[in-house]
Amino acid sequence: MLSAIDYLLIVATTIVCTGVVMGGAWWALHLNRRGSIVSQTVILLVATVLSIAATTLAVLVEMYFTAHDLTVLAWVLAVSGLISIAAARLLLGRRVRTSITALADSARRLGDRAGAGAGVEADGPGWREFETLSAELEETSRRLSSARAEIEALDADRRQSIAWISHDLRTPLTGLRAMAEALEAGTADDPVAYARGIRGRVDTLSSMVEDLFELSRLQSGTLVLRRETVELLDLVSDAVADVMPVAQQRGIRIVHRGIEGRVLRADPRELTRALANLLSNGVRHSPEGGEIVVSADVLPRDRLVLSVLDQGPGVASEHIGRIFEVGWREDPARTQSDDLGGSGGAGLGLAIVRGIAEAHGGDVSAQRVDGGFRLDLVLPAG
Known part of the structure; x- marks a missing residue:
């Protein structure tokens, strides 16, 4: 029967032996801090086996076992420990290498395929931590592919917008060149009319450049709003005054309701x-002698919707979501109308409307309704 002192001696011996072995293991891990996972794991396995063996032998020595028994036990512990370490290293090393190789291959594929828009898939069963990391790589691959597709779509839209805007800039420039050459050669029948035409085209170009500058400020976030409390009727009256000359030429009436x-x-x-810009769009696409209705209504959550309803055909339902994109036109062959001024058909007007709405914390939308096409500008009322 062991006494209390014997138990205390066993505990103390175990603590000392385990502490010494684990201290050596810590030092070995420090020296091997840049080593592989397998080598780090082997050090811990060796330390564990040595700790158990050293503690067992030390306690048996204290219990006065015979030399023969100690020798037998030492051999048993040594052989068992070496075999266990070798087996653990073989099994563990293989699994670790397999998992790490799979992760490295996934990361390599992610780098190689990101440019092509392809992704990687999570590898099969393995260690839970490695499975989690592999799943994260798969999710990262999916996000990269999605971002790549979005960037490519934006780049395609940018190239198309530049092509359209370049075409619309070239149209008045061609007219300017022709009229200037006619004036220079003295072949112009009415020089005053030619000069008036040159001024009109210069005004058109100036308006387009101003629209491009405004759009760049909206897209870059550098536009600074100077908010104040304003009467909606005053704003509508000013906007109507801007487009009224063209509307009168085409016999189009502009009325307002609920303003x-x-x-x-x-x-x-x-x-x-x-x-x-909304009214210009309505005037451009309304039939001659038609009517444009500007109305306002209050929506829930303290929001105000300002609607412009024209009697034009509008755009096809599948294209409604694109009319606020920069440079988009339902008919790619359409060019701007000098009579309307501004960016005309360059596809900038409605893009500017969307940018101004979003800068105010609002939104824009469009829909085909009975008897016409309606554009809605939604803004915070407060």
Whole structure:
């Protein structure tokens, strides 16, 4: 029967032997801190086996076992420990190498295929930590592929927009060149009319450049709004005045409903510009002698919707979501109309409207309705 002192001696011996062995293991891990996972694991396995063997032999020596028994036990511990370490290293090393190789291959494929838009898939069963990392690589691959596709779509839109805008800039420039050459050669029948035409085309180009600058400020986030409390009727009146000359030439009436008494916090200059662009779009696509209705209504959550309804055919349902994109036109062959001024058909007006709406914390939408096509500008009322 062991006494309390014997138990204390066993515990103390175990603590000392284990502490010495684990201290050596810590030092070995420090020296091998840049080594492989397998080598780090082997050091821990060896330390564990040595700790158990050293503690067992030390306790048996204290219990006065015979030399023969100690020798037998030492051999048993040594052989068993070596075999266990070798087997663990073989099994563990193989699994670790397999998992790490699979992860390395996934990372390599991710780098190779990201440019082509392809992804990687999570590898089969393995260690839970490695499975988690492999799943993260798969998710990263999916996100990269999605981002790549989005960038390619944006780049395609950018190239198309540049091509359209270049074409629309070239049209008035060609006219300017022809009229200037006619004036220079003295072949112009009415020099005053030619000069008037040159001025009109210069105004068109200036408006397009101004629209491009405005759009760049909206897209870059450098536009600074100067909000103030404004009467919606005043804004609508100013916007109507901008397009009224062209509307009268085509016999188009512009009326408003539900505008009186509406107020909101907005930048009057920018919002007037957005309304004028909406009205210009309506005038451009309305039939001669038609009518454009400007109306306002209050939506839930303290929001105001300003609608411009024209009697034109609008765009096809599948294209409605694209009319606010830069440079988009349902008919790619269509060029700007000098009579309307501004960016005309360059596909900038509605893109600017969307940018101004979003800068105010609002949104824009379009829909085909009975008897026409409606554009809605939604803004915070407060």
